[in-house]
Amino acid sequence: MQREQVDVLIVGAGLAGLSTAMFLGLHDITPLVVERRQSTSILPKARGQNPITMEALRVAGVAEAIYAAIPPGKPAITSVVSESMTGKVFHDHVANRPDFSRFSPERPGMASQAMTEAAFAERAQALGTEIRFNTFCEEFEQDDEGVTVTLRSLDDDSLYQVRAKYLIAADGIRGKISKELGIDKHxxxxxxxxxxxxxxxxxxxxxxxxxxxxxxxxxxxxxxxxxxxxxxxxxxxxxxxxxxxxxxxxxxxxxxxxxxxxxxxxxxxxxxxxxxxxAHQIADKFQEGRIFLTGDAAHVMPPTGGQGGNTAVQDGYYLGWKLAAVLKGQASPALLDTYDVERRPYAEVVCTWQAANLAERRRMDEVGEVLGKPMDHATMMFGYSLMKGAFVPDESVDAVEFENPAAPTGRPGARVPYAELEGTDGPLQPRTLLGPYFMVFTVADNGVERATTTAKDFGIPLKAFGVKSVAPLGAKPSATVLVRPDGVVAWRGDDPTDIARALRTVLCRERELALA
Ligand SMILES: Cc1cc2nc3c(=O)[nH]c(=O)nc-3n(C[C@H](O)[C@H](O)[C@H](O)COP(=O)(O)OP(=O)(O)OC[C@H]3O[C@@H](n4cnc5c(N)ncnc54)[C@H](O)[C@@H]3O)c2cc1C
Structure with missing residues (x-):
C-alpha cells in the first residue's frame, strides 16, 4: 500500500482542525488535514467569536477576514431571553454584558461557522497546509515513533496509508478516534x-x-x-x-x-x-501518546453561550506552538504533556458554564441543581489562569484557577494583562504585540540584548522590548517578564540572565515539569 510521510495529520476540517493547521503553519509546520465531507461546513451552526478567539485569530493573520465576514445588516448583536420574537423581553444579554473592551484589544466577531471555516481553510492553505476533502480516516495505529493512519478516498474508494509523527483528532462530537483509544468521557x-x-x-x-x-x-x-x-x-x-x-x-x-x-x-x-x-461531556484525557484530542472530540457542550466553536479554535492556538516547538527540536516532547494539563481544566469549566446557561435559559431545573449557577461571564472568559503547565511558578503569589479579570495578577500561568507599558521607543501594549514568538519585556539595561542572545542560543523566535516599568503587568516595576507565544506569562524575575533557565523549564529541556 502506498505510504506518505507527514509531521502532523489532522482528522477533521472543522474549526478545531483548521485552527490547529493555521497555528502550525505560522511556525512553518505544514500538516495534512483530511476531511470526509466535500468541503468545509455550509450549515448554520456556531456563530460568533469572543475577544480571546479574536486575539488568537489576529495572530493567525485572519482577524480582519473574520470581522469582515459579518452577515448582512447593522453590525450589532441582539441576544435576549423573551416570550417570543415580538413578545416580552425577560433579559437582554448584550445590555447586561460586562464591558469586554477593558480586558482585550479585540471586539467580538459575528461570523458564522460556515464563513469562519472557509476563511480558516484559505489561510491554512496559504500557510502550506494541504486539505484533502472526501477523505475518511478508517483506522490508525501508534507506536513509539509515530502513527500509521489508513485513509480512504471517498472519490474512488481506494485505501492508502500516511505515516505521521503526530495525529490530531479534530473529528468532532461523533468522531471515533477517542473511542478507539479507549478514552472515557465524563x-x-x-x-x-x-x-x-x-x-x-x-x-x-x-x-x-x-x-x-x-x-x-x-x-x-x-x-x-x-x-x-x-x-x-x-x-x-x-x-x-x-x-x-x-x-x-x-x-x-x-x-x-x-x-x-x-x-x-x-x-x-x-x-x-x-x-x-x-450534551455535557468531557474526555478524561486530551492526549494519548502521539495523539491529541481537540474541539468537540475533547469536550462537548450545549450551544448556550456560544463557546463550543470558540473553545475549538482556542485548542488549536494553545496546542499549535507547542507541537511546532517539539517538531523543530526547540522543546522536548514533554512539553506536549502540558496540553492536557492546561486545556482540560478550562474545558471542564466552559462546558459546565454552557450547560448551566442552558439550565437557566431553558428552565431545566434538574440540570441546574447538578451543575450550579453559571460563573460570571467575564471571569469565565478572561480570568482563567494555569495552575500547572509550561511556566515557572511564582511561589510568592497564591495561584487561583480563575482570577478577577479586572484585577489581573500577571503571575506566571496567567494571561499577560491587557495593559499599556511605557517602552523606550513609545507606548507598548503586550496583547496587541502577540505573535508566533516568545516576548520579553525588560527594564534591565542589557535585558533586550541578553534576551535576544538567549533566544538565538535556543533557536527560538523571540521579540524583546525595553520598557521603563513592568508594574502594569503585575510584576515588580524593575523586573523582566517572559511571555509565551499564546500570551501566557511564562516567567518573571529580577535578573534577565535567568531567562535561559526559565526557557529550559518552559520548553522542558532539562527536567520534566511537575504536572501530576
Ligand atoms: C446545529 C448546531 C448548532 C450549533 N450552534 C452552536 C452555537 O451557536 N455556538 C457554538 O459555539 N457552538 C455551536 N455548535 C457547536 C459547534 O458547531 C461545535 O462546537 C464546533 O463545530 C466544534 O468544531 P470541531 O472542529 O471540534 O468539530 P466539527 O465541526 O464537528 O468538525 C469535525 C470534522 O471532522 C470530520 N470527521 C469526523 N470523523 C472523520 C473521519 N473519520 N475522517 C475524516 N473526517 C472526519 C467531520 O466530517 C467534521 O467536519 C452547534 C452545533 C450544531 C450541530
Missing part, C-alpha cells in the same frame, strides 16, 4: 434532543436589522416551554431550535415557529431540518 451526559428547523420569513420589522439575532424563547405554549430562534448568514433565513419529537408533524412544527415568532398568521417557508443532541 459529565452530565445527554441533556436534550433538539430539532433545528431552517425557514424563510420576512421578519425585519419585528427582529430589527442587527446582523446577529438570538432569541432564547421561554413560552409555555411550545414543547418543554423553551426554544431558540437564530438568524443566519442570509437575509430572511432563520433557524428555530425546538425540543425534538419524532411524532411531530409539519403542522405541529409550523405552530411552534409561529408561537416562537409571536405572529399567529406568520407567512413562512420551511427549508429543511436537522436533529442533534445537547
Amino acid at each position: 459529565g452530565y451526559g445527554f441533556l436534550k434532543a433538539v430539532t433545528a428547523v431552517r425557514f424563510k420569513a420576512d421578519l425585519i420589522d419585528v427582529a430589527g436589522d442587527n446582523a446577529m439575532v438570538v432569541h432564547y424563547i421561554q413560552n409555555p405554549n411550545i414543547p418543554d416551554g423553551a426554544g431558540v430562534l437564530v438568524s443566519t448568514d442570509f437575509v430572511g433565513e432563520w433557524v428555530a431550535n425546538m425540543s425534538a419529537d419524532p411524532d411531530r408533524d409539519q403542522a405541529g412544527t409550523e405552530e411552534i415557529i409561529r408561537t416562537m415568532v409571536g405572529i399567529p398568521d406568520l407567512d413562512f417557508e420551511i427549508i429543511d431540518s436537522t436533529s442533534y443532541d445537547y
